[in-house]
Amino acid sequence: MGGNVNFKYVVATIIIPLVFILDQISKRWAISTLKGRSSVDVIKGFFDFRYVENPGAAWGIFGSVDDSIRKPFFVIVSIIAILFIIYFFIKVRKEQRVLSVAISLILGGAFGNFYDRVLNSYVVDFIHWFYKDYHWPTFNVADSAITVGVILMIIHMLFLEEKKTSSDQSEKVEEKEKTSDSDSASASTLDAGKGE
Numbered sequence: 001m002g003g004n005v006n007f008k009y010v011v012a013t014i015i016i017p018l019v020f021i022l023d024q025i026s027k028r029w030a031i032s033t034l035k036g037r038s039s040v041d042v043i044k045g046f047f048d049f050r051y052v053e054n055p056g057a058a059w060g061i062f063g064s065v066d067d068s069i070r071k072p073f074f075v076i077v078s079i080i081a082i083l084f085i086i087y088f089f090i091k092v093r094k095e096q097r098v099l100s101v102a103i104s105l106i107l108g109g110a111f112g113n114f115y116d117r118v119l120n121s122y123v124v125d126f127i128h129w130f131y132k133d134y135h136w137p138t139f140n141v142a143d144s145a146i147t148v149g150v151i152l153m154i155i156h157m158l159f160l161e162e163k164k165t166s167s168d169q170s171e172k173v174e175e176k177e178k179t180s181d182s183d184s185a186s187a188s189t190l191d192a193g194k195g196e
Contacts, residue, residue: 008092008100015101019108023141024115030126030140039128048128052138055122071121078114085110099156105149112142 034040034051041048055070089103116123125138 006094007097008089008094008104011097011100012089012104012107015104016108016111019105019142019145020111020115023109023112023145026126026141027112027116027124030124034126046129046131048130049126050128050138052125052128053120053122054125054138067121071117074117075114078110078117082107082110082114096156096160098152098160102149102152102156105145105152109142109145109149112140112145 030049030051034049037051039048039050055067057074085103085107089100089107092099092103113123123140123142125140125143127140127144128138129136
């Protein structure tokens with residue numbers, strides 16, 4: 001994208017609202033369709049939809065804590081986390097496109113679950129993967145966006161950032177060599193002048 005348009009802000013403007021809207025629509029669907037039912041098979045023996053109200057954090061952590069303590073705690077922690085992520089996003093350079101997408105996905109998911117906590121004191125989960133006796137914790141679209149965002153951040157840190165650092169170092173070496181060659185040429189010119 002040319003001109004003065006910053007890629008990361010364009011991406012954030014698209015991804016954050018999109019993730020939030022998809023998350024909320026899917027949760028409203030889960031409430032109207034799945035609540036009161038045991039489960040709905042998607043891939044029998046592997047994947048189904050089931051309505052779960054999660055008052056805690058991931059995997060139901062702190063779910064048994066009294067609501068008068070749990071709700072303000074999670075709201076405050078969520079606000080701090082979101083502000084930190086926004087600050088981190090602002091610091092992202094415009095050429096770090098994968099990182100911009102990653103943080104936008106994380107923010108969209110964070111806003112989706114935060115909205116649930118403020119509105120209902122719990123998060124609606126409904127996506128359930130399992131195999132025989134192993135059951136992955138039930139999750140939602142917001143959780144999926146956050147997970148994809150974290151994976152993209154790891155890819156960025158392990159591969160793209162390292163590549164960029166190597167490229168920057170190569171450019172510095174080349175620039176240093178050019179400066180050295182230029183200085184040598186200048187010195188040779190001065191010596192030639194003195195010889196005359």
